[in-house]
Amino acid sequence: xxxxxxxxxxxxxxxxxxxxxxxxxxxxxxxxxxxxxxxxxxxxxxxxxxxxxxxxxxxxxxxxxxxxxxxxxxxxxxxxxxxxxxxxxxxxxxxxxxxxxxxxxxxxxxx
Amino acid sequence: xxxxxxxxxxxxxxxxxxxxxxxxxxxxxxxxxxxxxxxxxxxxxxxxxxxxxxxxxxxxxxxxxxxxxxxxxxxxxxxxxxxxxxxxxxxxxxxxxxxxxxxxxxxxxxxxx
Numbered sequence: 522x523x524x525x526x527x528x529x530x531x532x533x534x535x536x537x538x539x540x541x542x543x544x545x546x547x548x549x550x551x552x553x554x555x556x557x558x559x560x561x562x563x564x565x566x567x568x569x570x571x572x573x574x575x576x577x578x579x580x581x582x583x584x585x586x587x588x589x590x591x592x593x594x595x596x597x598x599x600x601x602x603x604x605x606x607x608x609x610x611x612x613x614x615x616x617x618x619x620x621x622x623x624x625x626x627x628x629x630x631x632x
Numbered sequence: 633x634x635x636x637x638x639x640x641x642x643x644x645x646x647x648x649x650x651x652x653x654x655x656x657x658x659x660x661x662x663x664x665x666x667x668x669x670x671x672x673x674x675x676x677x678x679x680x681x682x683x684x685x686x687x688x689x690x691x692x693x694x695x696x697x698x699x700x701x702x703x704x705x706x707x708x709x710x711x712x713x714x715x716x717x718x719x720x721x722x723x724x725x726x727x728x729x730x731x732x733x734x735x736x737x738x739x740x741x742x743x744x745x
Contacts, residue, residue, distance in 0.1 A: 552732060563738040564675075564722065609674055613732070619665065619690065620724075620734060622674025 526623050527610060533629040540597040542626040544610030545590075553586060554620065555595050556609045564609070567595075597628075605630045635659040638723050638737035645744055651710040653740050655723030657703075663726035664706040666690075666698065668719040669739075675722060681706055713744045 528543045544553070555567040570577045570586045570593065577584045583596040597604055607627050611620040636657045645651050655664060663682055667675035667690075677690030679698040687698050695717060699707045710717055723737040 554734070564736040566734060566736075569732060611674070619677050619680060620675075622667075622676070624672060624674050 527608070527626040529626060530624070531627045531629070533631060534600060536600055536602055536630050536632050538600055540600050540604070540628055540630075542595045542608050542628070544593045544595070544623055546593075546610075546612045546621075546623075547591065548612075548614055550588075550612045550614055552613045553584075553593050554611045554613065555582075555584060555593075556611060558607045558609065558625070560606070567608075600628075600630045602630050602632055604628060636723060636725050636735050636737045638721075638740050640740060641738065642741045643743070645713050645742070647714060647744055648712050651713050651742065653708045653721055653723075653742070655706045655708070655737060657706075657725045659725055659727055659735070660703060661725040661727030662703075664700065665724040665726070666696075666706065666708045667722045667724065668692065668717075669722060670719050678708065678721075710742075713742075715744050718742060718744045 526545050534540055550572055552569050552571045554569045556564045557567055558564050568579045568582055568584050570584050572588055581598045586593045607625045609622055609625045611622045613620055639654045665680040666678040668678055669675050676692045678692055678696050679687055679690055681687045681700040684700055684703055697709045721740045724734055726734050
């Protein structure tokens with residue numbers, strides 16, 4: 522069953538603007554991960570945030586996690602055309618040893 | 633991706649034929665996974681393995697079987713391919729400290745005609 526749900530499903534912004542994507546999930550987790558997928562390509566791991574962390578940064582990426590609301594957000598600052606991709610959140614519940622995925626947010630950066 | 637390869641990258645097959653996809657890793661990780669990705673869905677787990685000869689079903693396992701006779705290889709077989717199995721298939725390995733590190737293969741695009 523699908524655990525994470527991303528919001529919005531699609532997002533189109535101008536280059537240089539910030540992009541924010543949200544993910545909600547249903548059960549307790551060990552960690553939550555964000556991935557990027559360029560069209561027709563594989564999945565690239567962006568960032569992992571553990572359940573006892575509230576915020577994490579990696580370059581232009583900022584991820585927050587609110588376990589009380591079972592939600593996470595991914596912020597991409599100063600967007601670039603190369604950021605055009607689909608972004609997925611995936612949760613690691615610790616049981617069944619699997620990641621459970623949302624349907625993704627399709628991000629388009631307009632030059 | 634480094635440490636994990638999938639083959640073939642693309643395949644077209646006819647309905648009713650068996651198909652085997654291969655995932656090979658060089659990381660010596662214990663956990664290996666097969667997911668499928670379809671439009672409008674995130675990845676959905678087909679089968680996974682937690683060791684040689686140790687496998688279990690995921691949420692969409694019907695019509696699929698797997699085998700893991702050695703650590704580095706995890707095979708996914710479509711016993712009798714159907715059009716509903718047209719999809720992109722991803723293999724993943726899991727390891728690293730506390731098993732938090734996931735690495736995905738580049739995917740196999742399978743078309744069943």
